[in-house]
Amino acid sequence: MTLLQQAGLAIGLSLVAALTILRGTDPQSLRLAREATFDLYQRWAPRAFEEMPVRVVDIDEASLRQFGQWPWPRDRLATLVDKLSELGVSAIAFDILFAEPDRLSPRNVVGDVPGVDPGLLRQLPDNDEIFARSIAGKPVVLGFGLSNKGRYLPSVKAGIAFTGESPIAAPPHMKAATPLRPELEVTAAGIGHISLNPGSPSSVVRAVPLFLSDGEQLYPNLALEALRIAQGASTYLMIAAPDAASTITSIKVGEFIVPTTAAGELWLYVSPDTTDRYISAGRVLAPGEATADIKAALEGSIVFVGTSAAGLQDIRTTALGENVPGVSLHAQSVEQILSGRFLTRPDWANGLEILSIAIMGGLLVVLTIFISPAIALVAGLLITAFALVASWLAFSVAGLLLDPLAPVAAGTITHFAATSFRFLVTDRERRAIRRAFGQYLSPSLLYRIEHTRNALRLGGDDRELTVMFVDVRNFTEISERLSPTAVVRFLNTLLDALSRHVTANEGTLDKYIGDSIMAFWNAPLDVDDHCCKAVRAALAMRETLADLNAADTFGFGADQKVGIGIGIHTGIACVGNMGAEARFNYSAVGDAVNVASRIEAACKSVSFDILVSEDSAKSLMEFALLDAGKLALRGKTGRTNVYVVVGDxxxxxxxxxxxxxxxxxxxxxxxxxxxxxxxxxxxxxxxxxxxxxxxxxxxxxxxxxxxxxxxxxxxxxxxxxxxxxx
Structure with missing residues (x-):
């Protein structure tokens, strides 16, 4: 492991640790993003509306046109209670606050007139008393809201038991409540809070607190209290986690067990809003006997009384993106409990998501730094696909809420950071190698040298090379007949065509010397059968030159053919980066290079285009070679045996x-x-x-x-x- 790789690994893992810690703190932005993902799942697969014994008696625009503006006098609400009771409903829950005296009550209206006899005033009817007498003995649940003023806390009409540690600190905290009229509080069968998302920064209602706590007492919500009254139950059972204080896992109300969050909240699994859930209050209050469809819809049902009138501002947003009356969400809570279709986020979900960030991030860092950013990207995409599919299946099959977003986002950030580090720092050396060798090596050989440590150190090594020199015959004569520009064009065309065969056969182009090419094999990395590959390159050059002449590529005419001489020798040479630290070339020097150059020059005296030395011929036993004799090469004391290469x-x-x-x-x-x-x-x-x-x-x-x-x-x-x- 290089120092750069160690640095990249340390930086990458530090980033993974930071992202893991960030997810562990679970800031609000991550929570909102996670909840938006769960909203998307609900939009893809919402809970289907089913016929349940739950209805909303809606004080809608039609009812207001029929009976006048809101608030209605409470004697009219008493009439509504009486009619619903006659229809045999199992519970009546008001999503309405009764905090102030009814200002439309005759006693209150006359009481504002100066000089009225107090005795006469007491004889006038009071709508609050009428309403209280109406709800007395009936399964009516009244609602209360939260308040930051006063110290009023409503009475609790049910017993509350719990298993394990006390869950008193688990639900959301309430300081005080909006007061109920005393006569109504006493006669109501149940009292529940109507708050849907207290303290939430989002306008979307996703989870409803089934209980609130003041630190000493638990207070049920309207929907849960209505369900209790409908069953005739007297007690709630809070089921707490056995190994965690102040943590609720589920709530038992009558015959139903409701899974909750640790704070005792019910994740809403909403269905699209539909008119089948609503009955206009005006139809219920209409004179005479109720119609058959109203009787069928309301008999035995839990009825929530509320308003959908826009001017009364009780409109909420669901996970489906719909704006619905708040009362409908209370109704949907009970529908969901009756249907048994729950959404749950298990206790282990946070731990799994945090662990997945650590594992996925660490894996991507290792793959990016040590293997390849492309492989890391493929692995990241596969993990992302798995996380998304697993999260969706968990939701659609088991109703589990598992967040795929945090691991995927963390993995993306990690991969981007590790890839950027590798590109900017770790791959700097490889890019330098590619710049230095890209024009001289085959892609496969270049890849091998990129992954070899210390490939560009200054200096050389003695190793066996097969060296080739290529020279153009009669170049002086050709250049005399051409302009300088034409000479350059001729050389570029010829040398480019010939050089390709060097790199194609894993050779290294050393340099161009005028009209000559110097190349060698078996450096910078070992090349198997390097002598054979050099000869194959020479034979390919012969064929390419023949094709160029046949096509008159150089424009010299049929009578003028371009010829080349190729000399090949195998021997020990010093090969490496030669020059200065700031500027150097990769080249080979030594006697083997000189011999190859002399053999190329001897092509003229032998009158053949490809000559190899005896040292090369020993490795070419399968090629078609002929003995060309022993030549006295310039600068050599003895003679050198050479061979002509006829073919492969x-x-x-x-x-x-x-x-x-x-x-x-x-x-x-x-x-x-x-x-x-x-x-x-x-x-x-x-x-x-x-x-x-x-x-x-x-x-x-x-x-x-x-x-x-x-x-x-x-x-x-x-x-x-x-x-x-x-």
Whole structure:
């Protein structure tokens, strides 16, 4: 592990730790984002509306037009209670506050007139008393709201028991309540709070507190109290977590068990708002007997009395994005409990999401720093897809609320940060390598050197190389006939076409020297069969040049053909970055380089385009080679045995080459023993050579004039014997 990788790992894991801690603190922005995700799930799969014994008697616009503006006198509400009771409802819950005396009561109206006899005043009817007498003995639940003023707290009409630790501190806290008229508080069968989302920063009602607490007493909400009264139950059972204080897991009311949040809240699983849930209060109050459809809808039902009139400002937003009367959410709470369709966020959800951030983030950091940002991206996308699918399935199948957003967002941030670090810092060295070697190496070799440590250190290593020199024949003559611009264009076209075969065969382009190319194999990294690959590149250059001449690419005409000479030698050379720290080139120097250059120059005297040294020939036993004799290379004290490269393995096993090989051996023997007979044999070899390559014809024309180049050569004989036996 390099220092840069260690730094990247430390920075990445530190970021993961910070994101994990951030999720552990669960700031409001994350909560709102999580809740918005759960809202989206409900929009995709809302709870279907089912016919339940729950109805809303709606003081709607039609009712207000029929009976006058709000507030109505409470004797009219008493009439409403009487009619609902006659229809056999199981409970009547008012989502209405009765905090002030009825100002429309006759006693209150006359009491405001000066000089009225107090005795007469007491004889006048009081609407609050009428309403109190009406609800007495009936299953009526009245509501109260929250207040920051006063010390009034309503009475609790039910017993509250609990298992485990006391849950008194778990529900949302209430300081005081809006007061109920005393006569109404005494006669009501139940009292419940009507607050839907106290203290929530969001206007969307997602979870309803089933209880509030003042630190000493628990107060049920309107919907839960209505359900209790409808069942005739007298007690709530609070089921607390066995190993956590002030934590509620569920609430038992009558025959129903309601799973809750730790604070005793019911996650609302809402259904789309529908008129089937509502009955206009005006229809219930209409004179005469109620219609059959009203009787069928209300008999045995839990009835919530509230208003949908826009001017009364009791409109709330649901997770489906709908604006509905607040009273309908109380009704939906009871519908949800009766249907058994609950949404729950398990106690272990937070821990799972925090752990997933740590694991996913750590994995992405390791993959990005040590493997590849692309692989990390694929892994991140797969994990993201898994998290999204798992979260959706948990919701749609089991009603579990598991947040996929925080792990996915944390993973995205982590991957971006780690990728940025790697691009800006860790990959700096590889980008430098790519700039230095991109024009000279094949993509596969470049990838290998990118992943090799210390690839660009200044200095060199002694290693075995196969070195190639390529030179254009008669370049001086060609350049004399062309303008400087045309010469450059000619060289660019030719050298580009030839150089491609070097990189295609895993070679390294060292430099261009005028009209020459220097390349080598087996550096900067090991290349298997490097000598064979160098010869394959040379043969490919031969074919490419033939195609260029045939197509008259250079525009010289049919009579002017461009020729090249290629010299190849295998030996030890020093290869590495040479120059200064600020500017250097990757190159090779040494005797092996000089020998390859001299062999290329000898192509002229031998009259053949591809020559290899004896050291290279030892690794080319499968190629079609012919002995070209021992040459006195400039700067070398002894002679160097060289071979012409006729073709590849296919040519080597052909019948034509086998015949030529026999004649060539006879020619060499004649040159050594009977030079006078060599011309006749050379002519025969020339005829055979014409069937293989035209280059050999000039080679055989010149051989009789080079008898001093051929003498006893055991290694050459071994190569020949190997060819013959093959």
């Amino acid at each position: 393995e296919k040519v080597a096993v052909s019948a034509e080459f086998a015949e030529l090989k026999l004649i060539h051996e006879q020619l060499i023997q004649a040159l050594r023993l009977r030079p006078g007979t060599s011309r006749k044999i050379a002519a025969a070899a020339r005829l055979k050579a014409a069937r293989l390559t035209a280059s050999l014809q000039e080679f055989y024309d010149r051989i009789p004039r080079r008898p001093d180049h051929f003498h006893t050569n055991p290694i050459a004989a071994n190569i020949n014997l190997s060819r013959t036996s093959g």
